[in-house]
Amino acid sequence: MCLSKTVGHSMDKSITLPPDEIFRNLENAKRFAIDIGGSLTKLAYYSTVQHKVAKVRSFDTTAKEAPNDKLYEISVQEEVTARLHFIKFENAYIETCLDFIKDHLVNTETKVIKATGGGAHKFKELIEKKLGLNVDKEDEMTCLIKGCNFVLKNIPHEAFVYARHADSEFRFQTANPDIFPYLLVNIGSGVSIVKVESEDQFERIGGSSIGGGTFWGLGALLTKTKRFDELLQLASKGQHTNVDMLVKDIYGGSYGCLGLTGDLIASSFGKSATADKEFSKEDMAKSLLHMISNDIGQLACLYAKLHNLSRVYFGGFFIRGHPVTMHTITYSINFFTKGEVQALFLRHEGYLGAIGAFLKGAEEDNPNQYSWGENYAGSSGLMSVSPDMNPMQRARSGTFDMLEMDRLERQLVNLPLLQDPSSYIPDTVDLTEDALARDYWLYCFEDALDGVVKRAVASQPDIPEAVVRAEKFRQKYRHKLLTLRHQPL
Amino acid sequence: MCLSKTVGHSMDKSITLPPDEIFRNLENAKRFAIDIGGSLTKLAYYSTVQHKVAKVRSFDTTAKEAPNDKLYEISVQEEVTARLHFIKFENAYIETCLDFIKDHLVNTETKVIKATGGGAHKFKELIEKKLGLNVDKEDEMTCLIKGCNFVLKNIPHEAFVYARHADSEFRFQTANPDIFPYLLVNIGSGVSIVKVESEDQFERIGGSSIGGGTFWGLGALLTKTKRFDELLQLASKGQHTNVDMLVKDIYGGSYGCLGLTGDLIASSFGKSATADKEFSKEDMAKSLLHMISNDIGQLACLYAKLHNLSRVYFGGFFIRGHPVTMHTITYSINFFTKGEVQALFLRHEGYLGAIGAFLKGAEEDNPNQYSWGENYAGSSGLMSVSPDMNPMQRARSGTFDMLEMDRLERQLVNLPLLQDPSSYIPDTVDLTEDALARDYWLYCFEDALDGVVKRAVASQPDIPEAVVRAEKFRQKYRHKLLTLRHQPL
Numbered sequence: 001m002c003l004s005k006t007v008g009h010s011m012d013k014s015i016t017l018p019p020d021e022i023f024r025n026l027e028n029a030k031r032f033a034i035d036i037g038g039s040l041t042k043l044a045y046y047s048t049v050q051h052k053v054a055k056v057r058s059f060d061t062t063a064k065e066a067p068n069d070k071l072y073e074i075s076v077q078e079e080v081t082a083r084l085h086f087i088k089f090e091n092a093y094i095e096t097c098l099d100f101i102k103d104h105l106v107n108t109e110t111k112v113i114k115a116t117g118g119g120a121h122k123f124k125e126l127i128e129k130k131l132g133l134n135v136d137k138e139d140e141m142t143c144l145i146k147g148c149n150f151v152l153k154n155i156p157h158e159a160f161v162y163a164r165h166a167d168s169e170f171r172f173q174t175a176n177p178d179i180f181p182y183l184l185v186n187i188g189s190g191v192s193i194v195k196v197e198s199e200d201q202f203e204r205i206g207g208s209s210i211g212g213g214t215f216w217g218l219g220a221l222l223t224k225t226k227r228f229d230e231l232l233q234l235a236s237k238g239q240h241t242n243v244d245m246l247v248k249d250i251y252g253g254s255y256g257c258l259g260l261t262g263d264l265i266a267s268s269f270g271k272s273a274t275a276d277k278e279f280s281k282e283d284m285a286k287s288l289l290h291m292i293s294n295d296i297g298q299l300a301c302l303y304a305k306l307h308n309l310s311r312v313y314f315g316g317f318f319i320r321g322h323p324v325t326m327h328t329i330t331y332s333i334n335f336f337t338k339g340e341v342q343a344l345f346l347r348h349e350g351y352l353g354a355i356g357a358f359l360k361g362a363e364e365d366n367p368n369q370y371s372w373g374e375n376y377a378g379s380s381g382l383m384s385v386s387p388d389m390n391p392m393q394r395a396r397s398g399t400f401d402m403l404e405m406d407r408l409e410r411q412l413v414n415l416p417l418l419q420d421p422s423s424y425i426p427d428t429v430d431l432t433e434d435a436l437a438r439d440y441w442l443y444c445f446e447d448a449l450d451g452v453v454k455r456a457v458a459s460q461p462d463i464p465e466a467v468v469r470a471e472k473f474r475q476k477y478r479h480k481l482l483t484l485r486h487q488p489l
Numbered sequence: 490m491c492l493s494k495t496v497g498h499s500m501d502k503s504i505t506l507p508p509d510e511i512f513r514n515l516e517n518a519k520r521f522a523i524d525i526g527g528s529l530t531k532l533a534y535y536s537t538v539q540h541k542v543a544k545v546r547s548f549d550t551t552a553k554e555a556p557n558d559k560l561y562e563i564s565v566q567e568e569v570t571a572r573l574h575f576i577k578f579e580n581a582y583i584e585t586c587l588d589f590i591k592d593h594l595v596n597t598e599t600k601v602i603k604a605t606g607g608g609a610h611k612f613k614e615l616i617e618k619k620l621g622l623n624v625d626k627e628d629e630m631t632c633l634i635k636g637c638n639f640v641l642k643n644i645p646h647e648a649f650v651y652a653r654h655a656d657s658e659f660r661f662q663t664a665n666p667d668i669f670p671y672l673l674v675n676i677g678s679g680v681s682i683v684k685v686e687s688e689d690q691f692e693r694i695g696g697s698s699i700g701g702g703t704f705w706g707l708g709a710l711l712t713k714t715k716r717f718d719e720l721l722q723l724a725s726k727g728q729h730t731n732v733d734m735l736v737k738d739i740y741g742g743s744y745g746c747l748g749l750t751g752d753l754i755a756s757s758f759g760k761s762a763t764a765d766k767e768f769s770k771e772d773m774a775k776s777l778l779h780m781i782s783n784d785i786g787q788l789a790c791l792y793a794k795l796h797n798l799s800r801v802y803f804g805g806f807f808i809r810g811h812p813v814t815m816h817t818i819t820y821s822i823n824f825f826t827k828g829e830v831q832a833l834f835l836r837h838e839g840y841l842g843a844i845g846a847f848l849k850g851a852e853e854d855n856p857n858q859y860s861w862g863e864n865y866a867g868s869s870g871l872m873s874v875s876p877d878m879n880p881m882q883r884a885r886s887g888t889f890d891m892l893e894m895d896r897l898e899r900q901l902v903n904l905p906l907l908q909d910p911s912s913y914i915p916d917t918v919d920l921t922e923d924a925l926a927r928d929y930w931l932y933c934f935e936d937a938l939d940g941v942v943k944r945a946v947a948s949q950p951d952i953p954e955a956v957v958r959a960e961k962f963r964q965k966y967r968h969k970l971l972t973l974r975h976q977p978l
Contacts, residue, residue: 038739039763118739189734189756210699210784213734213756221711221761221768228762245678245702250527250607267678267702272710273717274528279710295699295784302791 023097024085024404025049026104032112032133033358035143035351036119038189038213039228040317042088042354043097046362049406053079082407083375084358086351089401094123098130105131112136114361116143116353136361143356144186145194145202148313150355151348152179155374155405159313159344162326169323173344183309185300187316189213193303206303208296212318215292222288223281228317231285236324238286243279245270265290290328292318297332297343304341312341315349351403375404438484446481449474512586513574513893514538515593521601521622522847524632524840525608527678527702528717529806531577531843532586535851538895542568571896572864573847575840578890583612587619594620601625603850605632605842625850632845633675634683634691637802639844640837641668644863644894648802648833651815658812662833672798674789676805678702682792695792697785701807704781711777712770717806720774725813727775732768734759754779779817781807786821786832793830801830804838840892864893927973935970938963 025047035042057073089097113133115124117140124135151158157172184194190213193206212228219231241263247255248262249271260266268291272279300312312333319325326345333343346352453470460466514536524531546562578586602622604613606629613624640647646661673683679702682695701717708720730752736744737751738760749755757780761768793801801822808814815834822832835841942959949955 121740189739189759189762190754206787208784208787209733209754209757209759210780211756213759213762214780216762217732217734217756217758217760218707221758221773226763226765243706244698245527245706250678251610265679265698267700267706268698269706269710270678270698270702271706273678273702273705274715276715284710291699291703295697298695298697299787299791302788302795306791306795 023087023100023104025083026101029085029105031110031358031361032131033114033354033361034116034120034127035353035357036091036094036115036117036123037317037353038118039091040088040350041091041094041097041119042086042117042351043101044084044086044351044354044358046358047083047085048080049083051079051081053077084355084403084405084407086348086354086403086405087401088350091119095126095130098127102130102132112361114138114357116140116357138357138360140353141192141194141202141204143353143360144315145184145196145356146359147352147354147356148184148315148346149179149196149199150359151346151352152182152313153177155348158347160347161342162323162330162345164323164327164330181307181309182311182313183300183304183307185296185312185314185316187211187296187314187318189216191296191299191316193300195303195307195309205307206299208299210292210295212316215288215318219285219288222284225281225285232289232322232324234282235285235289238280238282238284240265240283240287240290242283243271243287244268244290265294289324293325293328294332294335297329298336300343301333301336301341304337310341311344313344313346315346315352317350319345319349321345321347348403350401373406375406442481442485446478449477449481512576512589512593514572515590518574518594520599520847520850521620522603522605522843522850523609523616524842524846525580525583525604525606525612526806526842527607528580529577529839530580530583530586530608531575531606531840532590533573533575533840533843533847535847536572536574537569538572540568540570542566573844573892573894573896575837575843575892575894576890577839580608584615584619587616591619591621601850603627603846605629605846627846627849629842630681630683630691630693632842632849633804634673634685634845635848636841636843636845637673637804637835638668638685638688639848640835640841641671641802642666644837647836649836650831651812651819651834653812653816653819668800670796670798671800671802672789672793672796674785674801674803674805676700676785676803676807678705680785680788680805682789684792684796684798694796695788697788699781699784701805704777704807708774708777711773714770714774721778721811721813723771724774724778727769727771727773729754729772729776729779731772732760732776733757733779754783778813782814782817783821783824786818787825789832790822790825790830793826799830800833802833802835804835804841806839808834808838810834810836837892839890862895864895931970931974935967938966938970 026045028047028049029045030048031046033044035044053076055075055077057075087097111134113127113131113135115127115135116138120135120137124137127133127135159173161171161173163169163171181195181197184192184196186192186194188211190211191208192204193208194202195205196202216228216231219234220226223231223234225231225234244265245267246262247260247264247266250266251262254260254262269287272284300314304310304312314326314329319329326343330343333341348355453474456470456473457466515534517536517538518534519537520535522533524533542565544564544566546564576586600623602616602620602624604616604624605627609624609626613626616622616624648662650660650662652658652660670684670686673681673685675681675683677700679700680697681693682697683691684694685691705717705720708723709715712720712723714720714723733754734756735751736749736753736755739755740751743749743751758773758776761773789801789803793799803815803818808818815832819832822830837844942963945959945962946955
């Protein structure tokens with residue numbers, strides 16, 4: 001981890017922020033890809049960054065060669081590494097963003113931009129006119145799967161299980177080199193259910209028209225609320241039992257001999273069929289969310305069983321890290337499979353198509369030969385679009401969301417001595433899962449900060465701006481620790 | 490077929506009609522069962538009827554015994570046979586009906602009424618108070634399956650395939666003694682999916698909260714139309730493409746490489762998410778109907794595949810013979826199974842629970858030892874609640890619907906010489922399937938009517954009221970033929 005990078009910028013993002021906050025390293029951008037969905041655009045570019053890297057040389061103290069009895073020697077070297085940038089913004093900003101890119105692009109050799117998603121067709125001319133690049137369309141599903149395979153293999157802690165009331169809400173999965181076969185349930189406007197068997201082999205085995213667009217569309221008609229996130233916020237406050245007909249509403253209790261508990265929903269919106277009263281927006285939104293999540297959950301389970309798959313990943317804009325959707329889908333999967341199948345979510349599900357499109361364009365570079373790691377400092381957190389955040393934060397983070405990935409110069413491989421790499425779990429402490437340990441370590445880091453700053457200033461007595469720089473570092477580091485307290489992800 | 494029975498009463502039914510039109514043979518009722526659903530009550534009773542049966546005695550002309558050179562001799566005998574009556578009415582009329590039954594019940598020995606359905610609990614006290622019978626509750630699912638097995642085995646042409654635009658809209662299935670295993674998808678307020686393996690062995694393998702209650706409930710919220718049949722009527726006039734997001738709305742055409750045609754629904758209600766306009770009630774109702782039917786169709790297919798079942802029967806109040814629901818479910822099944830599974834509907838799906846409850850109470854009588862045949866004259870037709878009928882007809886037939894079944898004194902069995910009874914198809918002409926033949930034969934019957942009436946009058950020269958009776962017969966018979974022209978089922 002490179003500290004100077006970690007604290008190098010704040011998390012603020014908005015259309016008026018200075019350019020280097022959003023489209024970072026754009027001047028060195030080498031290659032572009034874009035994924036335009038029904039409402040969101042995801043732009044990817046590949047760029048290079050200069051690092052200062054500290055090289056440590058150790059001396060063997062038993063030998064006589066050690067100068068001045070030093071144990072080690074530190075030298076600072078400049079290194080150029082590759083970085084992938086992903087930016088997500090609403091389609092409404094696409095023209096502004098394209099203009100911005102055109103103005104700041106200094107030195108690019110590429111003539112082509114890979115494009116995917118339903119909107120690639122619609123915005124083709126605009127992109128070609130603004131950027132002067134040829135739009136090269138790639139199949140949406142191929143990009144999606146390519147991107148999914150990539151993040152599952154390359155990003156540590158990409159997949160997680162969601163458990164709302166557990167001690168650790170998010171249980172991250174250890175990266176597993178054997179990712180195949182798996183089922184991907186992509187919940188966009190509609191639902192696509194894809195069986196993925198290998199890097200290049202996948203099949204859309206099912207789908208449903210009851211998806212995110214249905215929640216949005218029916219929700220808008222029922223509640224007159226036009227914004228997706230607001231609908232989810234309504235849902236998180238509602239009581240579905242006021243609208244749904246439960247098993248106990250029919251039988252006066254559970255339907256024992258069939259194993260149906262009284263609280264089970266017998267009929268979604270069943271109570272609004274005959275009751276002559278007004279239903280609250282919150283209750284209707286919640287009922288709708290349950291209806292759709294349960295349905296998708298059941299379909300996913302049935303396809304998983306039919307094709308003998310035990311890993312089911314959920315992605316698409318319906319999810320977007322919203323606790324309330326993840327909870328209902330997880331609940332539904334547990335209910336229908338009696339725990340045999342686990343619902344897994346992806347931290348970067350929104351970028352799968354863009355990553356895939358980018359990889360299609362970069363195939364000659366063999367990106368799979370390298371290891372990639374997320375640059376957490378340049379990326380937005382998982383919860384950046386959570387409806388539970390205050391409206392100000394949401395408005396900003398909803399506008400721009402970022403992911404950065406650094407290429408590691410040597411590919412990380414499993415220790416060759418490991419008998420079964422997929423079942424090996426290193427004995428590390430995960431601070432996202434252990435709230436007590438997290439508190440303790442964050443306190444330690446904060447406590448040690450003054451000492452670190454003092455030592456940093458002392459180590460560079462000849463450099464006049466050292467004190468100012470150290471103070472800057474202190475502020476940004478403290479801010480980061482504060483952020484980690486509230487958003488440990 | 491007993492002609493005097495066939496034309497013995499009109500099809501009119503309403504709460505103000507004379508008693509013998511609705512609760513026929515109530516005075517001889519021996520045993521009762523009742524199935525109370527969320528909105529409809531189905532009452533069953535077992536009674537006896539007196540027939541005049543013509544016995545024909547043939548004479549061997551080669552023998553010398555034939556008196557007066559007659560070839561045969563007809564004698565009329567009185568015969569008492571068993572009949573099952575089923576009556577369906579809205580729960581709103583339950584009190585009136587119970588009062589009526591109490592007043593007209595002359596001679597019943599039973600002390601018990603078998604009751605099933607979600608409402609059995611709710612109306613228990615009322616029934617006990619009004620009828621003075623003990624309510625004996627039976628499990629709903631057990632009754633449903635028992636009734637389903639019974640109609641599939643006993644009622645000719647019970648199951649049919651629906652094909653809206655085909656020459657014969659209804660393709661009736663030849664009764665098959667090997668009915669097991671099959672899948673029953675019962676669409677009431679919610680959906681139950683039941684695998685039936687034998688007379689006593691069944692399992693609820695799945696279900697869904699998106700059922701008839703969802704269509705009704707969401708439909709009522711969206712269109713402010715409170716009546717189920719009116720919602721279906723709205724749906725039959727709507728264009729779902731105005732509300733749903735189709736594949737071509739996203740991709741500008743079909744999504745070829747996935748085999749998705751442009752007209753496929755990508756997202757139900759997807760257009761109402763962002764469009765800032767009013768949607769018509771008809772279009773929303775149609776979209777809702779498609780959404781629910783497709784979903785049920787897909788679930789049914791998946792469960793059928795998982796359990797290796799090729800026969801799927803659909804029942805429950807969501808169906809009720811409505812062409813528009815049967816069409817969308819059939820379409821959905823064909824789409825999802827590529828024709829491997831056929832959607833089968835039942836003519837008497839509404840009575841399955843009542844029939845089952847009745848059979849539970851009649852187990853000592855061994856009803857399966859006998860053959861039962863539908864008394865078409867005393868039963869409402871398949872289309873009696875079709876939304877395409879004129880409102881006057883609908884209002885009446887929606888109130889009371891009837892099914893009568895006569896017990897045949899000898900059990901009908903398959904010809905023992907048949908090697909495989911289930912694959913034997915007798916070479917008969919089915920007038921419901923052949924419109925030309927139907928027209929021809931109905932014309933023949935009408936044409937011959939005057940001759941029949943003349944001969945009838947001539948055969949009873951000593952009976953003064955013969956002319957009047959024959960004239961009455963002529964009118965009723967002609968009316969029946971007319972009905973058959975418009976409702977061949």
